[in-house]
Amino acid sequence: REVFYEISPADFFYRNKDIAGFSNPARAIYSTIRELIENSLDASELYGYPPDIYVRVTADSGLSTTENINVYTIRVGDNGSGVPARHIPSAFGQVFYGSKYKLRQSRGTFGLGGTMAILYGQITTNSPVKVISSTGDRAIHEYELMIDIQRNRPIVLKHKSYKNEDGWHGTVIEVKIEGDYPRAMPKIIEYLKQTAIVAPYANLTFVDPKGRLYRFERVTEEMPKPPTETKPHPYGSDVESIKRMIAVTPCKDMLSFMTTHFHKVGRITAEKFLAFAGISPKKRPKSLTNNDIVELVKAMKEYDGFRSPSADCLSPLGENLLKAGILKELNPEFVSVRQRSPSVYSGYPFIVEVAIAYGGGIPKTGDILLYRFANRIPLLYDEASDVSWKVVHQLINWKHYNVDVQTMPIAVFTHICSTKIPYRSVGKEFIADIPEIEREILAGLRDVARELSSYLTRRRAIEMEKKR
Amino acid sequence: REVFYEISPADFFYRNKDIAGFSNPARAIYSTIRELIENSLDASELYGYPPDIYVRVTADSGLSTTENINVYTIRVGDNGSGVPARHIPSAFGQVFYGSKYKLRQSRGTFGLGGTMAILYGQITTNSPVKVISSTGDRAIHEYELMIDIQRNRPIVLKHKSYKNEDGWHGTVIEVKIEGDYPRAMPKIIEYLKQTAIVAPYANLTFVDPKGRLYRFERVTEEMPKPPTETKPHPYGSDVESIKRMIAVTPCKDMLSFMTTHFHKVGRITAEKFLAFAGISPKKRPKSLTNNDIVELVKAMKEYDGFRSPSADCLSPLGENLLKAGILKELNPEFVSVRQRSPSVYSGYPFIVEVAIAYGGGIPKTGDILLYRFANRIPLLYDEASDVSWKVVHQLINWKHYNVDVQTMPIAVFTHICSTKIPYRSVGKEFIADIPEIEREILAGLRDVARELSSYLTRRRAIEMEKKR
Ligand SMILES: Nc1ncnc2c1ncn2[C@@H]1O[C@H](COP(=O)(O)OP(=O)(O)OP(=O)(O)O)[C@@H](O)[C@H]1O
Ligand SMILES: Nc1ncnc2c1ncn2[C@@H]1O[C@H](COP(=O)(O)OP(=O)(O)OP(=O)(O)O)[C@@H](O)[C@H]1O
Ligand SMILES: [Mg+2]
Ligand SMILES: [Mg+2]
Known part of the structure; x- marks a missing residue:
């Protein structure tokens, strides 16, 4: 007879680490470093502190099983x-525990990454x-933790x-993992370089196992406006989300329920919508069957009178910043950048920013060099499964x-920011080809491709001139 | 200040359904059908019952939000x-609950699929x-269930x-989902066809929303030998798995610990290994620091005296079955099939089976038609991210x-069976390019490509002859 078990989320990711991006020692050391850096960047940006992030990787001697695979302290x-x-043990020692389960743009989203590295x-x-860690209050706390994997605790x-003498605020994490640094190194350095492109307000210091120092200095103190939390939009609703709202609502009637819980639903819109849905504005939310x-929910999806979600809550890179990062x-x-106007998918606002660059320091690789970013995270793996790759290689006719x-040295950059990035895997390496997002990337790339085309035409004309 | 939450596994997949393969109504209806069919096939094969599986999709009228997106009963x-x-409510109403958390080849592996469809x-x-459902005992049980998503209960x-008058055994699931059947139909029918190729001992009956009957009759009553559970191999061990073994072991000394808990470790191997590891055979397992x-664990990875895992626990298709399925x-x-001898990655035994087919009913598509299977599951999405695609398109020089x-009508088939398939996503659509697996697929395809090459050469020679 079959024996039934339940397993904890930590146990699930222990058994399936490839699903979380920890498939082998090289990938694991890359994933560990990126998950921790992304946590640090979120923690600084959310509070408007220009980030100073320090990463050190040291090899523990005498413990290597092979030449490259070694125990590293990160x-x-x-x-x-x-x-x-009071949250430190669970934030780091429990899977599906975190502060990013809200409708706000941030790198973190699953409540898994940091814990996975530790696991x-x-x-x-x-x-x-x-x-x-310290939040800047009177105490600095130091914890030594492990994870009870079977209980996810x-x-x-x-x-x-x-005592926190200087009012320091920040976090230091020190974890020992079995990794393959030499093999992962190119990707790790590339990750840091690309992070510097989209976070030029950050100081990143990296010391590798040989003691070499890599320093990415900030080129500006100016921080982007921090993203803000937003309310859900009616188009993103489903039965479960409505039930949860009703369970916690203080509202005594459907009219205030609509205006209180939803994004950009004012009194007039709410009245018109409730009429469309055939629900009395006076009806008590908790009395809904x-x-x-x-x-x-069906009426919410069909009603076309809701205003589109505003993207004010988002924090895009901006054309200047993207251009400056690429130039640097x-x-x-040549470089041309374009920030598309805000759009929306399934009720989530998003902004696509693209750029195309030609010549100069860009290597000729026989193909377009594609740089992908989502909520300011560089995505370095699985490009062939990503929506941007599909647009660049299947939907645009470059000729x-x-x-x-x-034959031309061309680089394409895409950045998507949203309150919810539709990642296709928990390893956050590639993005689903949601139709609205695909459309925006395509439209943006056509714009900048047109600019490149004019530039190349002018350039050829000038060269023709010179030859005469 | 940041607010911290913990969320349940059900809540996690509710918020991230694209990660589980339920990204849109068309994909959702496909995923629902495949997850339930895979559960049914596992349940029959594990007990050697020739499967009779019946799938019916009906459209609930009057509830459509658009032309195609409709509520369907599956x-x-x-x-x-x-x-x-006693296990029915949790098996279907709780994420990470199931009977497949063991070292045995089966389609199911995560304890998530069926529950996700219901969610x-x-x-x-x-x-x-x-x-x-009934296990064939005296009672048939009928449950109506929902999931408490926030508590994963x-x-x-x-x-x-x-009363179970006839001693019936089996399971019937009826779930209502919002789906897009017309859009998903080609994939659903393809999934059934490909399942029929690799499970020719199964009767599959499918009735679509228009009442059309698709029937895939079994062509043999002969069932493959059921896969069996195996013990872990030393090469697959890590600190957590050893700790768990020690916690539950009845063994009083390390010698019996090694021979009892591990696959193919006999007394002599155990003695030699413990000597290599510098551990006394008499040491009590529970006294290990x-x-x-x-x-x-380090010694286990380094010791080269362990016998390779046996693949007796696996249940491959077999060359005859694969050939017959393709022909049918x-x-x-022309078709040539090859079953590679067993191999192993990270301590998990696996067998690769490949085939190449040419001409006849195979359409000319301008590219190789790739059919991928894992533990007898057809994989229909994300082929460009799969190890088989990489081998077919990047590692083999077809010229x-x-x-x-x-210009040629060519189809390539790959099947991998293992106690653990290294899926890269919980949606079970593509497989990681583990080096050992990549090697086996490459070697197998080279064999069958060579046979196709001889065939094509002979064929051309015959045509030349005819022209004279
Ligand atoms: N360096 C840090 N500074 C401040 N808070 C941190 C830091 N690292 C982690 N945290 C807190 O710990 C929580 C859990 O981190 P973890 O990386 O496991 O998940 P996450 O960042 O929320 O989501 P994701 O899995 O997408 O990374 C975070 O939500 C955050 O509140
Ligand atoms: N048709 C069925 N017949 C018998 N047992 C079933 C059937 N469907 C589900 N089960 C039981 O319910 C459990 C949970 O099913 P579920 O599909 O959620 O997970 P799984 O099959 O174990 O793993 P996966 O997520 O990979 O599909 C199974 O492990 C199995 O024991
Ligand atoms: Mg994180
Ligand atoms: Mg299943």
Whole structure:
């Protein structure tokens, strides 16, 4: 007879680490570093602190099983918001625990990444993670933690607190993992370079196992406006989300329910919508039956009178920043950037920003060099499964723009920011080809391709002139 | 200040349904049908019952929000093992609950698929799922369930039991979901056709919303030998798995610990290994310190005296079955199949089976038609991210085999069976390019490509002859 088990979320990702992006020692050290850096960047940006992030990788000698696969200590420190002491054990020692389960643009979204790095370290080296953090209040807390994987609970091995003399705020994480640094190095350095492109207000310091220092200095103190939390939009609703709103609502009638819980639904819109849905504005939300809720959700999807979600809550790169970052890192002969006006999919607002660059420091690779970003995270793997790749390779006819993909040095950049990025995997490496997003990337790339086309035409004319 | 939450696994997949393969109504109806069919096939094969599986999709009228997107009732019935009554609510109403968390080849592996279909149905239609099941004992149980998503617990709305007059065993699931059947139809029919290729001992009956009957009759009563559970292999061990073994072991000394808990480790191998690892065979397992465990795991990875895992526990298709299935479904002019001898990755045994087919009923598409299977599941999406696609398009030089990919009608088949398939996503659509697996697919395809090459050469020679 079959035996039935339940397993915890930590156990699930322990058994399926490839699904979380920890498939082998090289990929694991890359994923560990990126997950921790993304946590640090979120923690600084959300509070408007220009980020100072320090990453150090040291090889533990005497423990290598082969030449490259070795135990590495990875230490990441930031000057971000810090983690309140009572949340530190669960934030790092429990899967599906975090502060990013809200409708706000941030790199983190699953409540899994940092914990996964710690889990991977634990199962490969059996070492606890050290977390030092303060929110700037009177104490700095230092924890030594492990994860009870079968119960998905943190195990606190040590907890000390110190007086915070200077009002320091930030977090330092130190984890030991089995990794393959030499193999992962090109991707790690590339990740840092690309992060510097889209976060030029950040100081990134990286010290590798040989003691070499890589420094990406900030080129501006000016921080982008922090993203803000937004309310859900009616188009993104389903039966479960409405039920949850009703369960917690203080509203006594459907009219205030609509104007209170939803984004950009004012009194007039609410009255018109409720009339369309055949629901009395005076009806008490908690009196809706299950059938009423199904009808309400259907009406929300069909009613075309709702205003589009505003993208004011988003924090795009901006054309200047993107252009400056590309010029600084790649030094091209030509670059054109375009920020599309805000759009929406399934009730989530999003903004697409694209750029195309030609010549100068861009290498000739026989194909278009594609740089992809989502909520300011560089995506370095699985490009062939990403919506941007599909647009660049299947939907744009480059010949139409006088671009010979095989002989010209061309780089394309796409950045999507949203309150919800439709990642296709928890490893956050590629994005689903949602029709609205695909349309925006295509339209944006056509614009900048047209500019490149004019530039190439002028350039050829000038060269013709010179020859005479 | 940041607010911290924990969310349940059901809540996680509710918020991230694209990650589970339920990204839009067309994909959702496909995923629902495949997850339920895979559950039914597992339930029959594990007990050696020739599967009789019945799938019916009906459109609920009057509830459509657009032309195609509609509420559909999906009913899947099988003659499998059934689910014991006390486990029915959790098996279907709880994420990460199931009977497949063991080292045995099966389609199911995550404890998520069936529950995800039910969750998706609930959030789009607010309808409960109906489950009727019996293990062949005296009672047939009928449940009406919903999922408490925030707590990841089943909600039993109704439970009746009937006398099981005929000793029936099997399961019937009826779920209502919002789907887009017309758009999904080609993939659904293709999925059924490909399932018939690799499970020719199964009767599959499908009735579509228009009442059309698709019937895939079994062509043999002969069932493949059921896969068996195997013990873990030392090469697949890590600190966590060793700790769990030690926690539950009845063994009083390390010698019996090694021979009891591991696959193919006999007394002599155990003694030699323990000597290599510097651990006394008499040492009590429960007396090992954390450091001892780390050293033990390292020694297990380094010791080369362990016998390779046996693949006796696996249940491959077999060359005859694969050939027969291809001939029946595609009627090619030429087909060559090859079953590679067993191999292993990370301690998991696996067998690769490949085939190449040419001409006859195979359409000319300007490219190689790639059919991918894993543990007898057809994989229909994301082929460009799959290890088989990489081998077919990047690692094999087809010209070398006289194959002109653009003008010849060629189909390639790959099947991998293992106690653990390295899926890259919980949607089970593509497989990681694990080096050992990549090597086996490449070697297998080279073999069959060579046979096709000889065939094409002979064929051309014959045509030359005829011209004279
Ligand atoms: N360096 C840091 N500074 C401040 N808070 C942090 C830091 N690192 C982690 N946290 C907190 O711990 C929580 C859990 O982090 P974790 O990386 O596991 O998940 P996440 O960032 O929420 O989502 P994701 O899985 O997408 O990364 C975060 O939500 C955040 O509140
Ligand atoms: N038709 C069925 N007959 C017998 N048992 C079933 C059937 N459907 C589901 N089950 C039981 O319910 C459990 C949970 O099913 P579910 O599809 O959610 O997960 P799974 O099949 O274990 O893994 P996966 O997520 O990979 O499909 C199964 O492990 C199995 O024990
Ligand atoms: Mg994170
Ligand atoms: Mg299943």
